[in-house]
Amino acid sequence: xxxxxxxxxxxxxxxxxxxxxxxxxxxxxxxxxxxxxxxxxxxxxxxxxxxxxxxxxxxxxxxxxxxxxxxxxxxxxxxxxxxxxxxxxxxxxxxxxxxxxxxxxxxxxxxxxxxxxxxxxxxxxxxxxxxxxxxxxxxxxxxxxxxxxxxxxxxxxxxxxxxxxxxxxxxxxxxxxxxxxxxxxxxxxxxxxxxxxxxxxxxxxxxxxxxxxxxxxxxxxxxxxxxxxxxxxxxxxxxxxxxxxxxxxxxxxxxxxxxxxxxxxxxxx
Amino acid sequence: xxxxxxxxxxxxxxxxxxxxxxxxxxxxxxxxxxxxxxxxxxxxxxxxxxxxxxxxxxxxxxxxxxxxxxxxxxxxxxxxxxxxxxxxxxxxxxxxxxxxxxxxxxxxxxxxxxxxxxxxxxxxxxxxxxxxxxxxxxxxxxxxxxxxxxxxxxxxxxxxxxxxxxxxxxxxxxxxxxxxxxxxxxxxxxxxxxxxxxxxxxxxxxxxxxxxxxxxxxxxxxxxxxxxxxxxxxxxxxxxxxxxxxxxxxxxxxxxxxxxxxxxxxxxxxxxxxxxxxxxxxxxxxxxxxxxxxxxxxxxxxxxxxxxxx
Numbered sequence: 001x002x003x004x005x006x007x008x009x010x011x012x013x014x015x016x017x018x019x020x021x022x023x024x025x026x027x028x029x030x031x032x033x034x035x036x037x038x039x040x041x042x043x044x045x046x047x048x049x050x051x052x053x054x055x056x057x058x059x060x061x062x063x064x065x066x067x068x069x070x071x072x073x074x075x076x077x078x079x080x081x082x083x084x085x086x087x088x089x090x091x092x093x094x095x096x097x098x099x100x101x102x103x104x105x106x107x108x109x110x111x112x113x114x115x116x117x118x119x120x121x122x123x124x125x126x127x128x129x130x131x132x133x134x135x136x137x138x139x140x141x142x143x144x145x146x147x148x149x150x151x152x153x154x155x156x157x158x159x160x161x162x163x164x165x166x167x168x169x170x171x172x173x174x175x176x177x178x179x180x181x182x183x184x185x186x187x188x189x190x191x192x193x194x195x196x197x198x199x200x201x202x203x204x205x206x207x208x209x210x211x212x213x214x215x216x217x218x219x220x221x222x223x224x225x226x227x228x229x230x231x232x233x234x235x236x237x238x239x240x241x242x243x244x245x246x247x248x249x250x251x252x253x254x255x256x257x258x259x260x261x262x263x264x265x266x267x268x269x
Numbered sequence: 270x271x272x273x274x275x276x277x278x279x280x281x282x283x284x285x286x287x288x289x290x291x292x293x294x295x296x297x298x299x300x301x302x303x304x305x306x307x308x309x310x311x312x313x314x315x316x317x318x319x320x321x322x323x324x325x326x327x328x329x330x331x332x333x334x335x336x337x338x339x340x341x342x343x344x345x346x347x348x349x350x351x352x353x354x355x356x357x358x359x360x361x362x363x364x365x366x367x368x369x370x371x372x373x374x375x376x377x378x379x380x381x382x383x384x385x386x387x388x389x390x391x392x393x394x395x396x397x398x399x400x401x402x403x404x405x406x407x408x409x410x411x412x413x414x415x416x417x418x419x420x421x422x423x424x425x426x427x428x429x430x431x432x433x434x435x436x437x438x439x440x441x442x443x444x445x446x447x448x449x450x451x452x453x454x455x456x457x458x459x460x461x462x463x464x465x466x467x468x469x470x471x472x473x474x475x476x477x478x479x480x481x482x483x484x485x486x487x488x489x490x491x492x493x494x495x496x497x498x499x500x501x502x503x504x505x506x507x508x509x510x511x512x513x514x515x516x517x518x519x520x521x522x523x524x525x526x527x528x529x530x531x532x533x534x535x536x537x538x539x540x541x542x543x544x545x546x547x548x549x550x551x552x553x554x555x556x557x558x559x560x561x562x563x564x565x566x567x568x569x570x571x572x573x574x575x576x577x578x579x
Binding site for chain 1: 295298299300301304305306308309313314315316317319320323378381382384386387388392394395396397398399400401402403405409410411413414415419420422425448456457460461495498502508509512515516529530533534537538543546547550551554557560
């Protein structure tokens with residue numbers, strides 16, 4: 001029985017390591033020279049070097065990183081500003097037709113973005129927003145807003161009704177009520193929502209690759225540059241992939257308990 | 270509908286009036302909602318309406334001034350286009366296979382994780398990590414370090430000599446998508462497993478039910494709504510797969526791994542055919558709406574998400 005448990009644990013570990021092995025391999029390759037990256041058989045032991053990371057920055061990674069950071073922060077803040085009051089109006093002081101509004105938000109997530117890309121391209125071109133970070137700011141805010149409203153609402157529903165009633169009787173107005181009573185309770189939920197929005201904005205590819213280029217390109221656009229580059233730069237690609245993924249990996253590890261809640265739009269706690 | 274709750278009197282605004290007013294200024298209640306709602310309508314709905322408008326136009330960006338109304342001609346052309354039908358089939362295959370396989374793997378991993386063992390937190394962190402790799406990075410890494418015919422790890426491990434991306438383009442893309450999505454399925458199913466009541470499970474054990482018996486007759490039925498949700502959410506996200514195809518195969522060889530999002534992208538941004546690509550977009554929306562209606566009902570029913578609206 002005990003042996004069975006130990007072997008099951010060992011099996012679980014083995015599966016997990018196999019599953020994550022492409023990531024481990026990415027990390028290893030990023031510390032190789034290009035010569036070490038192309039060997040048959042693949043090389044597990046080598047003398048590590050940081051030259052690939054330097055190479056990534058020489059390739060002009062920083063502006064893309066800055067664009068990604070800017071778009072992620074601005075769109076996440078915009079989402080929070082819009083979603084917090086909306087979630088309040090859909091949970092604590094629900095408006096008429098709340099479930100219709102929720103349904104509408106959800107339905108926008110289900111419409112394939114590819115169907116809107118052509119008008120978005122034409123509109124962006126007409127208003128001079130092509131290859132401009134503000135186009136991405138607007139689109140990412142809209143992309144994450146429904147998810148944030150749903151997720152935040154599920155946190156707001158956990159605020160005890162008595163607390164709100166008590167504050168109302170005491171004469172607190174809406175902004176005060178939100179700030180003093182609701183916010184402390186839902187703060188961890190807001191943080192989790194923000195982290196999920198950060199992940200989605202950081203990893204978004206479709207809008208970025210179609211609407212931006214050299215000037216407003218984000219990190220995924222930088223990575224896509226590796227498919228057209230002549231020759232092969234596996235080690236440098238691995239270094240770039242690691243640098244590009246690291247922020248999201250760290251945030252995701254921190255927010256792993258909330259990842260499902262975000263993706264299922266709050267349907268699963 | 271029980272949303273017409275009597276608004277409690279706010280002493281601050283109705284000085285000394287203890288009587289609760291019914292429908293006390295409904296706009297005041299709606300105000301916090303409006304910015305988000307209007308923004309979402311403006312940014313997500315208007316482009317779709319424009320897409321519908323474009324789909325009735327013959328318009329190629331390469332020929333300025335060529336824009337004119339052609340009725341349903343684009344739709345006729347699109348359905349006569351065998352590449353479009355192939356892309357539609359690929360989309361269905363990709364979505365169904367990826368959802369099914371990643372759910373099966375996710376169920377297995379979730380069952381392994383749903384017990385106490387040394388380093389459980391670390392194992393869970395390892396398993397979610399593929400989901401946190403940038404999809405663009407994941408696609409490129411699989412294309413090169415895993416699938417490369419000469420130096421790729423896959424051929425080395427399997428002792429084969431296969432050019433995966435040319436011989437099995439759609440299969441290779443699906444492998445990458447499954448790898449990326451299995452963590453999500455695992456977490457969702459794990460949430461379902463942990464939502465089970467411990468008492469019921471213990472009672473079953475006391476009654477002498479074996480492990481498989483308990484799983485089949487107690488766990489699985491309870492899990493079914495989580496599995497349904499996982500399937501539907503997975504389908505919504507995976508049906509839009511673009512990164513993996515764009516970066517790994519460019520839809521090829523030929524059109525062997527072209528799905529609808531990639532084909533629409535090609536027609537719009539490489540063929541500059543606004544009219545036809547818009548018509549395809551509209552068709553995709555209609556197909557998705559059919560699935561979405563079903564999903565909406567399921568999410569509202571099984572999770573009772575509107576339960577808090579009282």
